[in-house]
Amino acid sequence: IGMYMLGMKQGKSDVLDDKGTKQHKNKDKHKNYGTSFTLERVQNTRQAALNLITMLQEYYGGKEQSEKMMLQSWLQPWDFDNATDMTGMVDKMVDTMARALVTDDQKEFIIGTIGSSVAAGHDNCNYDSYELQMERTFGPVWEAAGMKLTCQNAGEGGGCGDDFANQVFCIQQNVSPDIDIAHYTWTYFEAGGPASAKALVMRESLARWAQMLPHQPPVHVYNTGKMNQYQGDEHQLAEHMSEFGYNAFYMTSGLYNGGFDYDAAKEDGVDHFGWGHVGDGYHNVTRYGEKESSPERKESLGTVMRNWHPGPLAFQFVSDTFSYIYSQAMIRALDLIESDLKNGIDPAEKWAASKRKIHIKSSLPPPIFCDPLYCVVDEAPGCINFEKPTYGWWGARVEDPDDSLNPHKGEVQNWEVWHVDEPIWRGVSKQDQIFFEDRDDKEICRHLDACGGISATSKDSGSVVFRLPKQEVGLVVICGCCGKQVGTEMILNNTNIEISYNGEVLDRNAWDIWPNGKCVRLMKKFDANVAKATTGHNYLKIEALENLSSPVRISHVITL
Structure with a gap:
């Protein structure tokens, strides 16, 4: 028997007042409840x-x-x-x-x-x-x-x-x-x-x-x-x-x-x-x-x-x-x-x-398809997504270069947030374009989505430092923009960037393309060799090196 049916069957006609005395259900019509839903x-x-x-x-x-x-x-x-x-x-x-x-x-x-x-x-x-x-x-x-x-x-x-x-x-x-x-x-x-x-x-x-x-x-x-x-x-x-x-x-x-x-x-x-x-x-x-x-x-x-x-x-x-x-x-x-x-x-x-x-x-019941390492957890993953639109909580955040807790304070940190500026009629049928193009309400046709990222174009961009949220597993993933397979060239095999976790350079030989072609898993989980935080937060630093010539654009930082 379900909760709905059980709830109806268990309805009581008598209640107790503050002194434990039974009262008829309609005795006090003006009782103050914890809800205003009358x-x-x-x-x-x-x-x-x-x-x-x-x-x-x-x-x-x-x-x-x-x-x-x-x-x-x-x-x-x-x-x-x-x-x-x-x-x-x-x-x-x-x-x-x-x-x-x-x-x-x-x-x-x-x-x-x-x-x-x-x-x-x-x-x-x-x-x-x-x-x-x-x-x-x-x-x-x-x-x-x-x-x-x-x-x-x-x-x-x-x-x-x-x-x-x-x-x-x-x-x-x-x-x-x-x-x-x-x-x-x-x-x-x-x-x-x-x-x-x-x-x-x-x-x-x-x-x-x-x-x-x-x-x-x-x-x-x-x-x-x-x-x-x-x-x-x-x-x-x-x-x-x-x-x-x-x-x-x-x-x-x-x-x-x-x-x-x-x-x-x-x-x-x-x-x-x-x-x-x-x-x-x-x-x-x-x-x-x-x-x-x-x-x-x-x-x-x-x-x-x-x-x-x-x-x-x-x-x-x-x-x-x-x-x-x-x-x-x-x-x-x-x-x-x-x-x-x-x-x-x-x-x-x-x-x-x-x-x-x-x-x-x-x-929750034991999983039947998902990896227990990542799906049997007490918290949902954290994520910062530079694409549009987003409505929620930024897990990782770009640390203020001058913040006193930033372990890389004083270093050049000039990466810039970038978005594709999409025209109003992108993704709109021609029929509707013709109908709306001269109308005052044409903005109702505009779609919300746009690619984006935080980017470096040369060594002059220096680093971007992310303050990471609390991590339960030790997973760290970054994704590139834009394209389904950009992770390999832009991140995995790009020796013109260097990535550090809590000040320690990560070994790119331990990285892999995951969970899809635009993303690289930098850390699978915590282990004994992972550098410990020194300020109460874990920090991820991505640094543009001397010979960087093609833009690096990071669309996501995923943590768990």
């Missing part, structure tokens, strides 16, 4: 969530069809009404919602996305990305609760050379460490045997690290494709981490589940997933495009797949799916909160964020 707000929020659920059910052809499309298109189908083997997954979502609603000092519910150009919304206006559509669709439910929904989009194009292997280490830098739900949208980079195996390592690592963040967010994977019979390992991971909310959604499977016969249509010459096709078999334009007066913009908003990137209509289905599931979880959370309030129980005593059990590495 019955009135419960009712307003529930109504907003129900309105959204009803609208989506009507939009997708009724409750049965909509739930086939949105609840059953996951590795582990969602069932909010019945106890199943996956009840723990539902409980996690309900718990996530309840704690956010009851905690008075939390004014924002944050969904943070890390991923590729799919997450970024490329080949569309940024306004049409699934994250911003979700803010507009699901946001009013949070407004009814007196809160704000924020969807942080850290998606990026492929030009910087990143992929899931290095970016999962930056979960609390690329997005806020206070995210309530994490989205992972790197699945295009997982194709192929080695990449697929590595993806499971990194997904499991991410799911475990996420539980070490303050709000212990569940990780939800968004895949544009269709489930198939070759995903046994993915199912195994979803089952293994289900109690922590981990699950994976398949967009194309969801559309198929609605009953439209895409295969028959394709045999008749209509490929609904072909590049530029308008209409998904259920609708021909997004809801917000229905009243659009421009035929060109309306056609753009009805596009299912621009190319390998989804268009606005497909992104609307993705947004609707997440919004539907999260609204279902919110209603169950509201039931629990309302039960407490009606029974004279302070919901904050149970659901406030401060009452959330802290996780440590022993709280």
